[in-house]
Amino acid sequence: xxxxxxxxxxxxxxxxxxxxxxxxxxxxxxxxxxxxxxxxxxxxxxxxxxxxxxxxxxxxxxxxxxxxxxxxxxxxxxxxxxxxxxxxxxxxxxxxxxxxxxxxxxxxxxxxxxxxxxxxxxxxxxxxxxxxxxxxxxxxxxxxxxxxxxxxxxxxxxxxxxxxxxxxxxxxxxxxxxxxxxxxxxxxxxxxxxxxxxxxxxxxxxxxxxxxxxxxxxxxxxxxxxxxxxxxxxxxxxxxxxxxxxxxxxxxxxxxxxxxxxxxxxxxxxxxxxxxxxxxxxxxxxxxxxxxxxxxxxxxxxxxxxxxxxxxxxxxxxxxxxxxxxxxxxxxxxxxxxxxxxxxxxxxxxxxxxxxxxxxxxxx
Ligand code: SF4
Ligand code: SF4
Numbered sequence: 001x002x003x004x005x006x007x008x009x010x011x012x013x014x015x016x017x018x019x020x021x022x023x024x025x026x027x028x029x030x031x032x033x034x035x036x037x038x039x040x041x042x043x044x045x046x047x048x049x050x051x052x053x054x055x056x057x058x059x060x061x062x063x064x065x066x067x068x069x070x071x072x073x074x075x076x077x078x079x080x081x082x083x084x085x086x087x088x089x090x091x092x093x094x095x096x097x098x099x100x101x102x103x104x105x106x107x108x109x110x111x112x113x114x115x116x117x118x119x120x121x122x123x124x125x126x127x128x129x130x131x132x133x134x135x136x137x138x139x140x141x142x143x144x145x146x147x148x149x150x151x152x153x154x155x156x157x158x159x160x161x162x163x164x165x166x167x168x169x170x171x172x173x174x175x176x177x178x179x180x181x182x183x184x185x186x187x188x189x190x191x192x193x194x195x196x197x198x199x200x201x202x203x204x205x206x207x208x209x210x211x212x213x214x215x216x217x218x219x220x221x222x223x224x225x226x227x228x229x230x231x232x233x234x235x236x237x238x239x240x241x242x243x244x245x246x247x248x249x250x251x252x253x254x255x256x257x258x259x260x261x262x263x264x265x266x267x268x269x270x271x272x273x274x275x276x277x278x279x280x281x282x283x284x285x286x287x288x289x290x291x292x293x294x295x296x297x298x299x300x301x302x303x304x305x306x307x308x309x310x311x312x313x314x315x316x317x318x319x320x321x322x323x324x325x326x327x328x329x330x331x332x333x334x335x336x337x338x339x340x341x342x343x344x345x346x347x348x349x350x351x352x353x354x355x356x357x358x359x360x361x362x363x364x
Contacts, residue, residue, distance in 0.1 A: 057093075175358040251289075
């Protein structure tokens, strides 16, 4: 296997760990809840990084199983931060899967993504504020364009992850066709249930992720189907659309608020080290929740022709626009798809080992 002596310096650009201090004691593996299945995790990947085994790292799916419980970092006698190393690996892998190179640029330049997001938000708001036509109709077109953009971006990532994790190491196209594996992948995606694999379940962390996930998924449905038309209809506080929007907005506000608080307080191993993209993610989530709830609140209280509502709705759509264009496809957010995919790829690998996977050899 080809060795890249600069690999560890490259990965270091993605996180605050110091595995050069590691003396291979094995404590991290002993405490890691994931090492039940793989007796050398996470030490195996620490070693691979150390010695520059680049293909081993780029084909790894284990970092996606790790939910940063932080038990390894808390017990490491050398304070090498193996949990943060896993976090850095996830960022490194996102940069590898991203064909545009923007994730890599954003991770390495720290606050660039935040400044670009702020600039694009100001531009979008300026354009929306000067728009003199039917803004409700324009918003419908913008919201309906979101899923097309996200699907294209996501498709590129998934294909690249599949290429690195399955096609290259297994030498061809492999798949698991078992319905139970496909269902399990979706269940993981919606519930993030691996959080509960940690020795001590961190209910606040799991709960805040669940709130954000469910609230955000619902927000996607509401905006992509353009269910909320605040400038054209007057909603009662308990209409079906209002109830969906209240839940989505408040779930994001509470979940995003808890995430922000934990990062501010550094109250857990997983929130001790924050990359600027982590801050951008939680702050944007919070703003989406706040502007959505305020939009509906103004509609309910003051009606669809209220001038303040017209302004707040433009802010809401401007936030959604920059969120979809500059935040969703790059850095932090996209990882929510890789975790469930890693669960599926794990099954594919096991079936390939057992010779039961669907298989298509390339170039034969
Ligand atoms: S616990 Fe720390 S020193 Fe021991 S193997 Fe893990 S990273 Fe290395
Ligand atoms: S953070 Fe938790 S799950 Fe991840 S490697 Fe460390 S002990 Fe294992």
